[in-house]
Amino acid sequence: MALESERREYQFGRLTRESLADSPFQQFELWMQQALESDIKDPTAMCVATVGADGRPWQRMVLLKGFDEHGFVFYTNLGSRKAREIAANSQVSLHFPWVRLDRQVIVGGRAEPLPKTEVLSYFLKRPAESQLGAWASRQSAPISSRQILEAEFQRLKDKFSKGKVPLPDFWGGFRVVPDSIEFWQGGNRRLHDRFYYQLEDGEWGVERLAP
Structure with missing residues (x-):
């Protein structure tokens, strides 16, 4: 199957340094709200990437169930492949593919188990x-x-x-505590806007990346 001619221009909008929030969490909240208000199906869907003991990455889609300045929350079976790989290597990556808005957000960080009280509170809902x-x-x-x-x-x-x-004893959740977050806005002529937030010494810095 040849796919070389499958392409389009990205013309939804632009992302500038002046328009960025100082906090990546504020920027994410803005984009998430816009995704929720759009006609995107499953705007809270995100890809979770983990790495196995053999060094091979694996990905799957899950639903984001909450976020704040402490991190991004999802729930899962603790016997699943993702949970087992997180137990061995807590470094994960999240990806929000808001293709209809010509946007994506990539989160890098450490996955921490949620306390049982938080898991139970969600499970009962x-x-x-x-x-x-x-x-x-x-x-x-x-x-x-x-x-x-x-x-x-x-x-x-x-x-x-x-x-x-x-509540099953094999069911729980994780909070991904980020140390890096990238916001990507598609641009025409493939001149995309990319801004990368990184946490250093407790402070978030941001820089523009070449597309």
Whole structure:
């Protein structure tokens, strides 16, 4: 399949040093709000990249469930590949692909386990079927058929039908504490605008990068 001719111009907007917020968290909040107000599907979706013990990176999409000046929060099965790789190497990268807005944000930092109280607070807010799904799936483990997964879901639905679904002991979350954040705005003639925030001695510095 030849794809050399698949291209377009990026003309959504520009990003200037004068328009940037001093804090990358303020800049991210602005762009996230604009993404939420756009017609992007799943604007909170982000790619989480981890590195295995063999040095090979792996990526997957998850949903951002909160952020502030302390970091970016997501939840997962603690037996999943991502959680196991984070346990061995806490350095991760997040990527927000807001293609419709000709934008992307890349976050580099350290993933820290969330306290159980925070995990429980979020889990109790999930729809009941999402809670059951967390119980039914041993994420990243081999499974022989879809029918087995469906049957386990129904078994758990029957088991917990008369009460609240408890928090699984194998389910948790992480906060990615960033030390670098890049904001990328597509530009025409491939002259994109890129600004890179880096944390040094507790202070955020920013510089423009060549596209």
